[in-house]
Structure formats: structure tokens, C-alpha cells
Amino acid sequence: RTYLDYNASAPLRPAAREAVLAALDAPGNASSVHAEGRRARTIIEGAREQVAALVGATPSEVVFTSGATEANNCVMAAGWAAICVADIEHDSVLAPARASGAEIIKLPVSTDGVVGLAAAREALAEAVSRHQDARRVLLSVMMANNETGVIQPVAKAGNMARDLGIQFHVDAVQGVGRLPFQFSDIGADTLTISAHKLGGPRGVGALIVGDGNNLPALVRGGGQERRRRGGTENVAGIAGFGAAAAEVQRECERSSERLQVLRDMLEAGVMRETPAAVIIGRNVARIANTSCIAMPGKPSETLVIRMDLDGIAISSGAACTSGKIGENTVLAAMGLDASITGSAVRVSLGAGTTDDDVTAFLAAWKKAAGGTALAA
Ligand code: PLP
Numbered sequence: 001r002t003y004l005d006y007n008a009s010a011p012l013r014p015a016a017r018e019a020v021l022a023a024l025d026a027p028g029n030a031s032s033v034h035a036e037g038r039r040a041r042t043i044i045e046g047a048r049e050q051v052a053a054l055v056g057a058t059p060s061e062v063v064f065t066s067g068a069t070e071a072n073n074c075v076m077a078a079g080w081a082a083i084c085v086a087d088i089e090h091d092s093v094l095a096p097a098r099a100s101g102a103e104i105i106k107l108p109v110s111t112d113g114v115v116g117l118a119a120a121r122e123a124l125a126e127a128v129s130r131h132q133d134a135r136r137v138l139l140s141v142m143m144a145n146n147e148t149g150v151i152q153p154v155a156k157a158g159n160m161a162r163d164l165g166i167q168f169h170v171d172a173v174q175g176v177g178r179l180p181f182q183f184s185d186i187g188a189d190t191l192t193i194s195a196h197k198l199g200g201p202r203g204v205g206a207l208i209v210g211d212g213n214n215l216p217a218l219v220r221g222g223g224q225e226r227r228r229r230g231g232t233e234n235v236a237g238i239a240g241f242g243a244a245a246a247e248v249q250r251e252c253e254r255s256s257e258r259l260q261v262l263r264d265m266l267e268a269g270v271m272r273e274t275p276a277a278v279i280i281g282r283n284v285a286r287i288a289n290t291s292c293i294a295m296p297g298k299p300s301e302t303l304v305i306r307m308d309l310d311g312i313a314i315s316s317g318a319a320c321t322s323g324k325i326g327e328n329t330v331l332a333a334m335g336l337d338a339s340i341t342g343s344a345v346r347v348s349l350g351a352g353t354t355d356d357d358v359t360a361f362l363a364a365w366k367k368a369a370g371g372t373a374l375a376a
Helices: 014-024 035-055 068-076 091-099 117-131 154-164 235-273 300-309 329-333 355-369
Strands: 062-065 082-085 103-106 137-142 167-171 190-194 205-209 290-294 344-348
Touching: 014 035, 014 235, 035 062, 035 190, 035 235, 062 068, 068 091, 068 137, 068 167, 068 190, 068 205, 082 091, 082 117, 091 137, 091 167, 103 117, 117 137, 117 154, 137 154, 154 167, 235 290, 235 355, 300 344, 300 355
Parallel strands: 082 103, 082 137, 137 167, 167 190
Antiparallel strands: 062 205, 190 205, 290 344
16 A cells, blocks of 8 residues: 555654553553652653654643644634634634634635735734734634645744734644744744654644743643643653654654655656646645645545555545545635635655655556546
8 A cells, every 4th residue: 555645644653653552551640659650750751852842842831632633722712802814724723713702814815825914914903902902812824734735924924923912823733844943933822733643643742832821721620731731641642742753853854855856756747647637836835745636527536536446545635624525625715616626635745655655656646537537
């Protein structure tokens, strides 16, 4: 099989697996004072340092959660008067933002998939004066989009938030390990990451919360994680997260260069085999591993299924968020035509991807996407 769906979940790294297994075998609750408890605490705090180092935060700013979905929910549920977001954000930002009762200010998106900050500035300034408290207004911008890989102007958004005195959240799930950044440099008050996109285990993530920020806890009881997230810690998950973070930090730059070469090879091959294909976001900066390809006339779900039958795992937009295949909401938010949104697939590469995987992809793609239009 050729696995090209790293943006959905990356295979577990051997170092992460080892750390998970070692932690599973260590008994003890990290809140207990005995030796077993202290051992669990040591594992958690070691991982906290590794995760902090990956994102350029201090260990005290790392709050372990059950994943990025929980971390994003924690931020969106914090009682905002207004939240400014684009429709290309992940559902784990959009759904809790919409359910929060806050006024929603829409951040526009270009057809290339980049958010338009300047256009939202006035609406944000108005929201600040209407609500008479800039600190209850939140701007949320993802670092890179999960479907298109398009890199968003988070540092500029951070500057704008600072100018307006409002709070700023970054969903960095698809950017971490792929783009160099430091939490302290991008002007974010909070930032979300997930272990399983880095080759760590599923079901663990972190919310980075700047020291001194009084964001309320979403999960209360027990007082763990400095009262920011109650519940006995997932020691094994956290240990695996730390091990993956340490490896990713070492590899980041080299890995992006390697993946860019493979992605360029893949896209050149696609255009050679199927010249009618459209590569979304090709004109703007993208993370190196992601390619979103539309094949007008060929429904996404048919392409994904045909590729799967040929041993290639790729995804179609909505599959990742809803578990079933539907319209790609990210591409729709970019204002793209239904012939594009209904025929797009996402190919995402990662640490284990080789030249042979690209060759296998192209052979299957020629069969699945070439020739005349497919029946749905
Ligand atoms: N944010 C983005 C941009 C994502 O791509 C994902 C994963 O699908 C998430 C958040 C949710 O992450 P998790 O699976 O850790 O809840």
C-alpha cells in the first residue's frame, strides 16, 4: 500500500511507539507522591519540554489535551463577545465558534485560499468599540490549511491583533514541523497542535497558552495541567507525543526540502498524465507536503475509491471532517466552482514517503483520472 494521507494522520514513528510502550508499562498517577507517581510525572514533564521546544514555547505554556479538537474547543468556548474566523478553518474551530454565541465576523478568503486580513480590520475595530472590550474579541487564523496546504499570514495577523488589542489564536496543526516558527514570535495568545499529525499517537495534543493568560479551563476537576485541563493525564500518549516532537524538530528543514521535491515530481506527473487537472493554491506559498488536485468531470469520491482499490490512500476534502464524503467546504469557501469542489482530492506526503510512492501514485492516477468523465 502507498499511504499518502499524512494530513489526516501520520503513521506512528518507531521512537514514539517505544516511548508509548515504556510509559504504558510504568504504573502510577502523576499526581501521587510515591515513586511510581513521581516516575509518571517525570515522563510527562520530559515530554512537555520536548513539545515546548518544537514550537518555541516555555514548558509552562504547554497544556496537554486529548487532541487539537479539544484544544480548539477550549479556546472558542472562553466566552468571547466576537470571534473573527474564515470558513476555511478546521471544523474543530468553526463548530465551537458558531455554537459559542459570540458574534461571528467572517474573515474573507481569496480564490487561492489565503485569508484577507486587511478587509477584516475595519469590522474588527468596529466590534472592539461595540463590545467596549478588545480583550473579549478573538481573531483565529490557521497556520496552514489542511486541505490545500496554503500557508496563512499568521505573523501579520498577530501584528494586526496586537494593534487592535484583541486576542489571537492559531491552529498550527498542519504547520508545526513543516514551517519554522516560534510561539513567542508570531504574536499568538494561544496555539493548537496535535500529536498524530507528527507521527505521535492519536488522541493527544496540546494547547499552548502564553504565561499569564487567564483562559478558563474547558475540562475541570482534578486541577491537572495547572488547572487548565482536569483529568488524569494520558501519560503514554504524552510520552509518544514528546518523542515524536523531538524527532520532528530535528528533521523539520531537511524533511520539507525532501518532500517539496517529491511533491513537485507528483504534480508534474499529474499534469503530464492528465493535463486538465487543476492544482489548487499553486500560485501561493504552500507547505511542502500537500497537493490538492481537482479533476473536473471526475467526482472526488470515485477518484478516492479507485485509488484505494489500486493500493493508494488519499482523501477527498470533507472525508476528514465528517467521516463521509461530501462537498469540499474549504474549496467552496474559496469561491471555487462546483466542478472543482466536487472533483478535488488531497494528496499529503510525509516522513515515510519515497520516490516509489510517487511512481505508484502516478500509475494509479493515470488509470483513475485519465480518459473520459466517470459516472458518479
Ligand atoms: N485542526 C486542523 C487544521 C486539522 O487538520 C485537524 C485534524 O484533522 C485538527 C485541527 C484536529 O486535530 P485532532 O485530530 O488532534 O483533534
